[in-house]
Amino acid sequence: xxxxxxxxxxxxxxxxxxxxxxxxxxxxxxxxxxxxxxxxxxxxxxxxxxxxxxxxxxxxxxxxxxxxxxxxxxxxxxxxxxxxxxxxxxxxxxxxxxxxxxxxxxxxxxxxxxxxxxxxxxxxxxxxxxxxxxxxxxxxxxxxxxxxxxxxxxxxxxxxxxxxxxxxxxxxxxxxxxxxxxxxxxxxxxxxxxxxxxxxxxxxxxxxxxxxxxxxxxxxxxxxxxxxxxxxxxxxxxxxxxxxxxxxxxxxxxxxxxxxxxxxxxxxxxxxxxxxxxxxxxxxxxxxxxxxxxxxxxxxxxxxxxxxxxxxxxxxxxxxxxxx
Numbered sequence: 001x002x003x004x005x006x007x008x009x010x011x012x013x014x015x016x017x018x019x020x021x022x023x024x025x026x027x028x029x030x031x032x033x034x035x036x037x038x039x040x041x042x043x044x045x046x047x048x049x050x051x052x053x054x055x056x057x058x059x060x061x062x063x064x065x066x067x068x069x070x071x072x073x074x075x076x077x078x079x080x081x082x083x084x085x086x087x088x089x090x091x092x093x094x095x096x097x098x099x100x101x102x103x104x105x106x107x108x109x110x111x112x113x114x115x116x117x118x119x120x121x122x123x124x125x126x127x128x129x130x131x132x133x134x135x136x137x138x139x140x141x142x143x144x145x146x147x148x149x150x151x152x153x154x155x156x157x158x159x160x161x162x163x164x165x166x167x168x169x170x171x172x173x174x175x176x177x178x179x180x181x182x183x184x185x186x187x188x189x190x191x192x193x194x195x196x197x198x199x200x201x202x203x204x205x206x207x208x209x210x211x212x213x214x215x216x217x218x219x220x221x222x223x224x225x226x227x228x229x230x231x232x233x234x235x236x237x238x239x240x241x242x243x244x245x246x247x248x249x250x251x252x253x254x255x256x257x258x259x260x261x262x263x264x265x266x267x268x269x270x271x272x273x274x275x276x277x278x279x280x281x282x283x284x285x286x287x288x289x290x291x292x293x294x295x296x297x298x299x300x301x302x303x304x305x306x307x308x309x310x311x312x313x314x315x316x317x318x319x320x321x322x323x324x
Contacts, residue, residue, distance in 0.1 A: 001173050001175075001177070001178075002049055002051070002178065002180070002181055003181065004047055004050070005047070006045070006046070006047045007020075007021060007045070008044075009042055009044045014040070015040075017041070018036065021034075021042065022034045028055070029082070030112045031072040031075050032068050033068075033072070035064065035065045035067075036063060036064035042064075045059065046059035047170070049169075050181060052182035053132065053185065054130065054132040054185035055132075056166065056170060056188070057130075058127070059127055060088075060127075061120075061124075063119075064120055065117065066117070073112070080112045081110070081192075082110040082129060083109045083192055083195075084108050084109075084128070085127060085128045085130075085162075085166055086125070087126040087167075088125060089125035090102065090121035090123075091119060091120045092118070093118050093149060094116065095110070095116050100149050100150060105153070105154040106154060107152040108149075108152075109147060109148045110149070111145070114148070132185075132192065138189070139193050139196055143196070146200060147200060152195060158191070158214070158218075159195055159198075161217060161221050162192065164221065165187070165217075169188075190213050190217075191217065193210055194210070215243075215251065218241070219241055220262075227263070227270060227292050228293055230295045233260075234249070234259040234260060237259065263293075264303060267294065271294070272307075272308060275288060275315055275316040276315075278320075281316075281320060286300075288312075289312075300312070
């Protein structure tokens with residue numbers, strides 16, 4: 001699994017909780033001032049997931065104020081950008097004369113080199129934060145700086161794709177290995193760069209390699225959302241993204257699979273998961289196959305056996321017996 005640490009306020013005496021968390025935040029990110037009306041018995045649960053030079057921190061906490069003052073910046077500046085996905089609650093960020101508010105499923109961004117004040121709403125707040133070195137972002141520094149402090153939506157387009165990546169990543173880190181960490185960090189940084197470029201209404205600042213990776217991720221997300229459609233084909237995918245069929249195949253050369261085999265792999269994995277789900281133990285196998293775009297039961301059974309070594313019925317029986 002990925003390298004991950006966690007802080008839970010209930011593991012610390014009430015009188016020490018807020019100060020312990022403040023010290024943790026300052027060490028993990030940058031020196032900062034924290035204050036809260038709930039400091040006497042602060043409730044917080046935060047994880048820190050390391051992806052090489054990139055870090056991700058899912059957190060839930062009570063209302064507070066975060067300040068990064070000129071004095072603290074002179075004391076220590078890690079030269080990083082910070083991007084926060086708000087999942088629950090609201091907030092307000094002030095950067096000099098610039099002010100931005102954000103609600104659930106908005107992103108807000110910050111810069112460790114600029115004085116700032118952040119207020120969370122009066123309700124419980126749930127976020128996923130991302131921190132990455134400025135030098136690692138594949139955008140010119142001046143272009144990236146123009147996005148800092150601006151409100152960005154996580155409800156559609158590139159923002160929604162980034163939000164989906166973050167929520168899936170943080171929901172279960174057991175499915176990844178330590179060797180996956182730097183690769184996931186690169187993908188995450190590219191998605192952030194795409195969001196920044198989209199916010200500036202241009203992607204001309206992105207390198208061709210970054211644009212290609214971002215397009216591949218967008219296409220894969222599209223495929224995942226349409227696996228149920230039996231008419232999902234490489235040709236329909238290319239048409240939906242306004243690219244040629246040959247270019248679509250070139251994008252998937254780095255995936256160690258053709259487009260068609262990548263679709264089949266995803267469908268089989270969804271079907272396999274359904275076959276092991278106790279809530280679906282009475283569902284006919286052919287209906288599960290149809291749910292994921294397999295219109296011919298014989299084709300599904302043959303593909304499933306090739307992929308997992310057993311017919312679907314035997315795999316379900318074995319999984320049910322193991323669970324029992």
